[in-house]
Amino acid sequence: MAGALPLGDPAPADGRLPADLPVDPAVPFSAYLHVPFCRVRCGYCDFNTYTATELRGARQDEYADTLIREIELARAVLGETGGIRPLDTVFFGGGTPTLLPPGDLARMLTAATAAFGIRDGAEVTVEANPDTVTPDVVRTLVGAGVTRLSIGMQSAVPHVLAALDRTHRPENVRTAVEAARAAGLDVSVDLIYGAPGETLADWERSLDAALALQPDHISAYALIIEDGTKLARQIRRGDVPAPDDDLQADMYEAADARLAAAGFEWYEVSNWARPSTALRQAQGPSPVDHRSRHNMAYWRGSDWWGFGPGAHSHVAGLRWWNVKHPAAYAQRLASGDSPAAGRERPDPEARTLERVLLQSRLAEGLAIADIAAQRRARVAELIGDGLIDPQAALRERRVRLTLRGRLLADAVVRALTD
Template identity: 75%
Template structure:
């Protein structure tokens, strides 16, 4: 049911922000749908199966979330001019467990409260088994522009190791349904699962490419405390992921994707065209404002971070009482903001401006070039851009630039 919420100061019951907003700053919306049929063994997201809801009803969720949308309109309206949403992202959980009509009503609520920018990107995450022609068509008619499909692997024993329940063949069915409705398609993959070989991984990436998606995300499996997979590893039932094998898998993915015409634009993300990059995720990496709606969702507005109570029942109760569902908030200091900026901006293809680094840390750039971790030509142009080796050691690059 997700990692613990961060520490911070209590959020006010009316949700009022302590700062004014910049009317020129980009604004995005995240809509969290915290429902899953089965909990995957590796997942520590704030999600709930039917038996874990205790006091919350899935069929009432859209109405509950729309109360927070109205609250956000009041809070943001008091802090400055309302801005249209440049991107909207339905994440989870499995948003497509809700009827598409509920997702449409939630999107309509955002549209009515804030407006959508011209050409807004609207993404829905989906389990392949939940996408039909009818679902895709209804989402497209509602204004959704992009479907992000959780493929994870094309190999049955790897899906089983991850506790994924979808049928591999349904990935192609979901992609075809999305295409028929005019939706862009992103496929999500995970590598490094227990028992997964390099040949298994090659098969998964090749299978994804055969579907010609617009965008591919490939994430290394991370073992999170408190998950079923972490307990299995602790008991010796499955092996710990091999870092060297995961590095080989990443290099193979980059080779196959580049060979098929996909360009990396963030360490774990590739797109065929610049226009097909995930603008919503770029908003996070570039420090834009966003409001996260739903239990456990996090927001960032004008340098203030806040997060909602985790359980759907507590979330619904707060809103029914006319209170903000925010559990806490913080305003990171200059040092924390600088560290986060280096961490996020160094991961994207455009890189980090060397001029944004404190003067005393700029000499470290030369050593990173010598170590083959950043591109020398880009550094001469004033930016820190990771090489392939640097992408594998991105955390080390950040430590070097911030210590």
């Protein structure tokens, strides 16, 4: 289970938004649907997820109906503010969404689109464990309106999967991709690098295996050790080594080189996508935009409602988060109350920090005008250090990271905000 929820102001029991909230119906709107169930807890995972023995009164077979109650509440709350807009993206995350029957996922998606509407060409993503994907599952999801499958591959090397406590069979990744392709879905695969005992050669083997699948999108994340996880305890005891920063940097460079050679373009520090002709010819998403448009909504600061236990939401600068445990979540909604545990309205300085943190990671870059005036002089220093593209800064007035800058993205953010 994840750590403590953020500190904030109490959220009202009825879920109403502040009367003075400046909701802009022109801002894109997305839905995140959290499915908090896993068969096994991975040793590195800090997400708000629960195995069967941890549910304590919550039931997976009732989960879809419970979440649909929150969708109905959101429709009523946003209706009071004029904030109802068709959905641009929908994302089922977890946990393992495909542990639920595909018909349950379909019912949740149907409820969300009935409540808000959905735009033509909207992106609808489901995260999946490779062992849970079958042709029948995929056909049900496609029939409900799903357009994209994000498959948790993590590695192609058995000892690396074991170090991460991943239980799926590597060969099932290909089976899942083939099922998704046969149904016409866009396909993304997720990788993790820097696991205990993983070598550069292991990582290159995983990259080659992922590319052989010919996905539309690849995410590659450095392993981060989160407090309270099994892996953190193992490292603290000396049972396994901590990730090596230099090795992880070498792994990142290997990923970028291999993916670029295969025709992928980086669009966010940890994400690469196959380009499309339509995307090159026009700004904004199109039906053949292989970037994760849902994640782009987060990075660009759009509005979204997060449904499910522990899910976070953002509308017009207001943020709130739900109670964590599925049983508490279900109890609140059964009583007619909002599951929100707390909320906050970050001040302008905090919002500037967040904008720099998120948008500087994008290939499109961050407008220098969005940096606090007293810190803009540091852009020249970062150019001198080889962390920012000088042409983008001078001609486009944007901060765009170089390859070295991507490796040191946190240092760039500190320089532009401290």
